[in-house]
Amino acid sequence: MHDARALIEMGAEAVRRLARRGYSLDLSELESLQSRRNQNIRSADELRAESKRVASEVQQTDKQGGDISKLKERARELKDEIREIEAGQVQVEEQLRDLLLSIPNLPDDAAPDGDSEDFAVEVRRVGTPPAFPFEPKDHVDLGEGMGILDFARATKLSGPRFAVSRGVGAALERALATLFLDLHTRRHGYIEHAVPYLVTRKTMTGTGQLPKFEEDLFKTGVADRELFLIPTAEVPLTNLYADEIIPPAELPLALTAHTPCFRSEAGSYGRDTRGLIRQHQFAKVEIVQMVDPADADPTLETMVGHAEACLKELGLAYRVVKLAAGDTGFSAQLTYDIEVWIPSQNTYREISSISNFGTFQARRANIRTRGEGGKPKLVATLNGSGLPVGRTLAALFEQCQQQDGSIVLPESLVPYLGFRRVSVGGKPEA
Template identity: 45%
Template sequence: MLDIKVIRENVQWAKDKLASRGVQAAEIDEVIALDEKRRALIVKTEELKKNRNAASEAIAVAKRNKEDATEQIAAMKNVGAEIKALDSELAEVKAKVDYILVRLPNFPDDSAPVGPDESFSREERKWSTPREFDFEPLAHWDIGEKLGILDFERAAKVSGSRFVYYKGAGARLERAVYNFMLDQHAKEGYEEMITPYLVNGESMFGTGQFPKFTEDVYTMTNEGEPMTLIPTAEVPLTNFYRDEILDGAQLPIYFTALSPAFRSEAGSAGRDTRGLIRMHQFNKVEMVKFTKPEESFNELEKMTADAENILKALNLPYHVITLATGDASFTSAKTYDIEVWLPAQNTYREISSCSDCTDFQARRAQIRYRDEDGHVNLVHTLNGSGLAVGRTVAAILENYQNEDGSVTIPEPLVPYMGGMTKIEAK
């Protein structure tokens, strides 16, 4: 959530920044007008309360002196009624301010390219050259079905579209991939977590999914309370410190977790209807960081490198792009997308998104730290995929496929596969 004080003191700057995220200037004008009204009501209410306190003292003195205080008592009752009415109006105005504020996206960082969509994003670097095949490479879903390690048809029978069964060596490959990722992140200082897969509304609000993106998630009721299946482990990991004040000496804090991610994929009809790219349920290894404000952008570079190192170890070609302001997530000030090469599609596809959310989530979730001078400040939060597991499996199947239909196992995964070096049709 944005700080109304920052908007109030930098109105045109805020308008310009948020215009690059698709926010109309009229929304800023409205929240500024409401904020001015709120502050005027606070001043008026405080003045009336001051007068009421003075009148109470005068009444007490009159009573001690056995003087008639009827008029003062009547006047105080009128002031009390006026204060009650103003408090009610103040609560209403504050609710309107909060309604707008919680729906405004984060301010983009100056280093993010300005533009309304992905066509304005900027490529930062490429790693490795895509393999040249001397045969027509197959799509990963065809490879998986021919090898008998992926079954989309039976998953559709059991659950519907955008689900899959991993079988045999396919299931083991998925497990090998995420265990390898977790081990690599542990070496970089991330503390491994196993999180809840259901979270409450406060947690979804804290990381910015609610109230704006309620249609993108799956909800249920637990003992009468609404719960949400996590769209990413970012939600339970970030909310771990919700409503807490950390010791600044602890920062930065790194977490990593494997979890399923549940996405309704609202609005994605017709996109990636086949394969592992856009699923309703998929595994993802998540990275989350809590940092001091002055360290967060350096930590974003490190986090992105941690995700890249997984792809380098697996020898999967990729490139890194900085997302344009209009394409970045609601909570992000700056986002790097890492896109892996998929030969069958002859293009790069997103496999990780690493974002610095600055203090946007921390303000919503009230995650703070106490510095060496005793001052309490909001932390900065970062999150990134390290990586999306199914998409990594898809990239391995396509980039390591052989003409005979088999798939070579990347060398770092061989120990995790029990020594298996190749997946072949039974």
């Protein structure tokens, strides 16, 4: 969310930057609403001051035995006028808030021009995609062939875009999540949290999922309580500090959580409907940081490294790209995607997005710290996937597959599993 005054002061610069992401800012509408808001505030203040003076005159005149009928009539008129202005103020405040909530974050000038993944700029490649002397299978055929992934029964339970893992498959999911959490907590200093999976509309609004992305969320409730299933742990982790002032000595805050994530994937039908790439429910380890705004840029680079560390531990080939301004998420200023190699598709696919949101989310959620002289100021928020379990499992199956259909797992998982190889029959082997 933006400060209306800041956008108006930026003027053409705000219009230019938002145009880079395909958003047309109507400055005249914003200025009109802000002007009406300010005028209403001034008028209401003036009327309240007059009302106070009239009330005092009523008391004095009454004590002196004078006629107070006209003064009382004026007092009633002032109350009606104040009530009318306050009603108008509520209306214009709602209109201004709705407009500000609909305006995406200003993209960083470091983001390349463009409006799709085709304009992303590659930053680096790490590892060499495996070259197989056979036609590699995709993770669905591998997992179902070994009996450790079951999409048919998942569809029976919940419909398409769900998966059941069993035996070694379930153990692998648990091992991956634990490995990621251990890396982030023990090596990178994040504090692990267990958070609710159901949150309020206010919480969803704080991180920018609402109002824009309501169709992509699963909604439920209890009695008259409206609740949403989280699409990512970013939502509860960031909003833990909503409406709070974080002491500067506590920054940076580094938080992590392993949660299920729920997404309707509205508008994505026909894309990645097979397997673990795009599902309605998936598990993910999220990393979130809250920092002084001056530290946000270097923190973003650091967090990219934290997500990369997970892939390096698994020995998976991947690349890092910087997203184009027009392909950056609604709340983000700058985003790096990490894309892992998927042999069956002969391409890199996104496995993690790490974003700097500047003060955009903090303004919406009212998360502050104290600056010079102890004056409250907004923090900067950042987050990223570190990593999703399902997509990592898919990449592991495909990059680590053998010609006989078995899978040789990376050494880093052995302490969590007790075995290194998954046989064709889905049995663990040392």
